Amino acid sequence: MPSISQLFFKTAVIWLLIGLAVGLQMGMSGNHTVIAAHAHINLLGWVTSSIFGGYYALNPAKANKRLAMVHYALYMLGLVVMLPALYFMERGMSQLEPVVGIGSLITFAGVLVFAVVIFSRESVPLHQASRA
Numbered sequence: 485m486p487s488i489s490q491l492f493f494k495t496a497v498i499w500l501l502i503g504l505a506v507g508l509q510m511g512m513s514g515n516h517t518v519i520a521a522h523a524h525i526n527l528l529g530w531v532t533s534s535i536f537g538g539y540y541a542l543n544p545a546k547a548n549k550r551l552a553m554v555h556y557a558l559y560m561l562g563l564v565v566m567l568p569a570l571y572f573m574e575r576g577m578s579q580l581e582p583v584v585g586i587g588s589l590i591t592f593a594g595v596l597v598f599a600v601v602i603f604s605r606e607s608v609p610l611h612q613a614s615r616a
């Protein structure tokens with residue numbers, strides 16, 4: 485598996501552990517106010533990141549591009565800014581709303597880079613090109 489896929493899955497499983505912990509906290513306390521943080525930690529952090537990791541594993545020619553690393557870095561930066569701020573915003577710190585907004589925009593930028601990766605021409609990796 486390409487290293488970018490490993491990186492996406494390693495980061496995704498950390499988000500899953502955090503997302504499940506927040507879910508368990510909600511379930512055990514009976515207080516469901518952090519529902520959007522829980523949903524987005526699991527869906528943006530675990531599910532979507534794993535899909536990115538799977539995409540690069542299925543398209544290794546795209547995985548070696550620098551753009552893939554830019555995608556990873558921007559997307560994860562967005563989540564690190566957005567998701568903790570969303571959690572604490574839902575716990576009452578309403579002043580964090582702009583931070584959630586900024587994090588969402590960075591996340592969106594990361595996904596835009598992924599769209600460029602998807603639509604870009606597939607380049608043949610060097611070791612395959614030399615065999616052809």
Ligand code: HEM
Binds near residue numbers: 503504510527
């Ligand atoms: C230990 C595992 C989990 C626990 C204990 C848990 C617990 C909860 C609880 C208590 C709620 C609030 C329900 C409500 O108030 O209606 C909730 C909502 C939600 N959970 Fe989880 N959850 C878990 C795992 C997951 C996973 C793995 C995902 C996604 C991959 C997920 C996605 C969601 C979503 C999207 C909602 C919001 C549903 C809605 O809008 O009605 N959860 N979860």
Ligand code: HEM
Binds near residue numbers: 531
């Ligand atoms: C930058 C990315 C995203 C932003 C800014 C965003 C924003 C939002 C907002 C504002 C809500 C309404 C929350 C509420 O009523 O309390 C919401 C709900 C929801 N979103 Fe997203 N979303 C994003 C990405 C996603 C993705 C990628 C998924 C699924 C893969 C998703 C799944 C959901 C679900 C299931 C709900 C309903 C659960 C809830 O009540 O929190 N979102 N989202």
